[in-house]
Every structure is written in C-alpha cells, then in structure tokens.
Amino acid sequence: MSLVAVYPFGEGVLSFLLNHSLEVTEAGYTPLDKPSLFSLYPAKVTKKDETLGGFFVELENGEEAFLPFSYSLRAKVGEKLTVQVVRESLEGKPPRVSEKYLLPLRGCEVSFNQRGRVFFLSQTEEEGREKLLKVAKEKGYLLKVKDAKECLRDLKLFETYLSLAKSEKPFRWFHFYTQTLLAGEGVKLFTESVEVLKNYREFLKIFGLNSAEATLLTLEKLVKKFPPSLWKGFFSQKVTFEGGYLLIYENEGLVFIDVNGNLNHYTLNLKALELITKLLPLRKWGGLIAVDFVDIPNRALKEKLKEEIKKRLNLLGCKGLGFTNGGLYEILCPKRVSPILQILEVYSPFCGCKVKSNGLLFLEIVWKISEFTSQSIWVILHPYRKGIETLFSKLSKGWVKVKFDPAVGVNEFKLLVGNG
Helix, strand or coil: CEEEEECCCCCEEEEEEECCCCCEEEEEEEECCCCCCCCEEEEEEEEEECCCCEEEEEECCCCEEEEEHHHCCCCCCCCEEEEEEEECCECCECCEEECCCCEECCCEEEEECCCCEEEECCCCCHHHHHHHHHHHHHHCEEEEECCHHHHHHHHHHHHHHHHHHHCCCCECCCHHHHHHHHHCCCCEEEECCHHHHHHHHHHHHHHCCCCCEEEECCHHHHHHHCCHHHHHHHHCCEEEECCEEEEEEECCCEEEEEEEECCCHHHHHHHHHHHHHHHHHHCCCCEEEEEECCCCCCHHHHHHHHHHHHHHHHHCCCEEEEECCCCCEEEEECCCCCCHHHHCEEEECCCCEEEECHHHHHHHHHHHHHHHCCCCEEEEECHHHCCCHHHHHHHHCCCEEEEECCCCCCCCCEEEECCC
C-alpha cells in the first residue's frame, strides 16, 4: 500500500491511500488550523450546560470544545482532563470531544464501555471470542470486532494510544495515521514535506510500526510517481466507468448524482451503484444524496435494483429512502464531517463566496497539462490566484508559465500551448 501526503494543501494535509494497482482506496484531509479527529488535548472544564447535555471545555490551544455527558467520565467544572477529538468542528459548531477514547483499527474498533462489551461482526472461533470477551470485561472496552486475531494485536496499539493520553501532553493526530493503522503492514508514505515526514516517523516509532516506511520526494517527483490523474475520480464532477459516467453536483445541503451511459438500463444502474458506493466513503458524503438512475420500465428489474441498493448502502451505514415521485432515489448517510471538496474551499472577500483552494486548482491544472509535457504552456488565471505560480516553478522547470487576466473566472483557468 502507498500513502501520498500533499502539504501544504488548503491549510492542511491531503492524503491518499493507494492499493497495489494505484487505485485510491481511502482519502482524508487534516486541517492544521483546528483540532483534528482523534487528536488528544489537555483541557479544562469551564461550564456545565444541562440544556445541551454536556460540558464546555477549553483546549490547551485556547479553542472551545463540547464534551457531552455521555462521553464524560464524571467530569466537573474546573477539572483538568485529557480529551480526544471525536468530531471536528462542523458548520460553525465547536469540535466534540470525549474522555472515552476511541480508535478505529484494522481488526476492530476500540472504545470504552464500563460493562465491557463485544460485538462480533464476522464469524469468530470460540477461543478468540473468549479472549476478547475477557479483555473487554477486564479493561472496560467496547469492541466491534471484524477479525479476532488482528483485534488482539490491535489492542496493543490502543494501549499505546492510552499511554499518550496519560502523558497529559497534546498529540495531533493526522488522518494518514488512521490510514496507516487500517491498511496494516507494508505501508509506504511519500511526501514532499520534511515536517510531515518527521511527524510520521515519530508516529511509527511510538506505535512500533516497523514495517511502514517514509520517503521524502520533491513535488516534481511526487507528481511523476503518483500523477494526479490517478486521483481524478476522487475530485472530478464527471466520473467515468465502463459504459457510462456520473455527473456529480455537490453543495452543503445536497449531493446530486446523474447516471448516464449506453448500456442496458439495469446493467448501467448496477455499475453506477458500484461506483457510487465506492465514492461515498472516499468523498466523505453525508446527509441527503439524490441519485437520478436511468429509468427501468421492467418492474421486476426495478425491484431487484432497489434491493441491491439497500444491501450495499447498509454496508456503509447509509439508508435508502426509495424513489421519489420525480424518479430520484434518495439516500441518507450519517453526516460526520464535511465532504473533502467543501473543506478544500476557502472563503474569499473578493467575491464574498467560497472558492477553490490554490492546491485544488493546481491539481486540476496538472491533470489537464500532463499530456503536453513536451511543449511550453501558459496557464492563465485570475489575479486573485497570485502566488500559485510558485507551485508550478517547483514542478515544471520553466516549461509551464503563469500569467493573470481578470477576465478569467476565479475558479477557472485557460491554457495556451506553445508560445502563447
């Protein structure tokens, strides 16, 4: 497995986990300007709010967070404690934190439960069941077990994580740490950032992950080794598959997906469904998702499709709401974090709206110019984008030049191949 970490990227670190076929299997983003998921912070309880059902705490970095009663271990106002970020700040709300630490691992998800409970998500041998039940009861763990043998090994990683919490020092958790733990052995990280490399090696040392490696690559070599075209399906509005394509429209309240293609309608919809269920966790979609499947006149086949949709959505923790009178299929998924594409937008006083980050626009341009590597290219951008030219100077050694024109949209670009 390969990890690619791109930093700086929209005020944070963008990371992709690729399999041996170099397909993106997991993607994540760690913002650097706010507490990130699974990070540990010393905190002080500042206020109890019965109406909201929790405490407000002040993290060591000065930011306010919310600690629900159900996530607390008898906290009191004025008390100092170490909390874990379990939900990043969302839509202006403060991050949610917990004293009942949780960590998703390859063999199981581990968290605290005073009674010690175990949920087996697959068939498990009696010996493995007994060991895990015993550990859960002794330690007060809640285990959601996918693989008993791996879970027993994973518990050592969780113990290490708990030791970090007991140190009463802040520990920033990057999304690619989670990707490493979930991927298992043989992970290789490639990044152009010395800072990211240093943090990752420290993480590997703390958790004793001797099989993982980390390599520093320049931006030019990083793009050559893992060209952004490999990630294109992750970002693009149009995502193709054999015999068809999806058109995807995202905003803060709704994701709309339009299915198109030239296969027979049932087969086309099945292939589209397969791709949609792959993109759902990758793009971190949550809330309401509306899919415009191609209409199937045959009632039996339509019912068969509906059953297949529900089966696949259940595996992702999503719920199929069925077809509307207008023919759209509605899906409801848990809204845990904002979609990564939304995170990679920044508010601009220039237009009073959100615009793409320079990093995201840069990747889009690289996709387009990759086929012209033997020719000189002018990239024309809006003056708002001044500063982005430094990224191209690192990458292209002069064959890509940038100039600015206010006639070009702030989220758009034009290319001139040749002398321009």
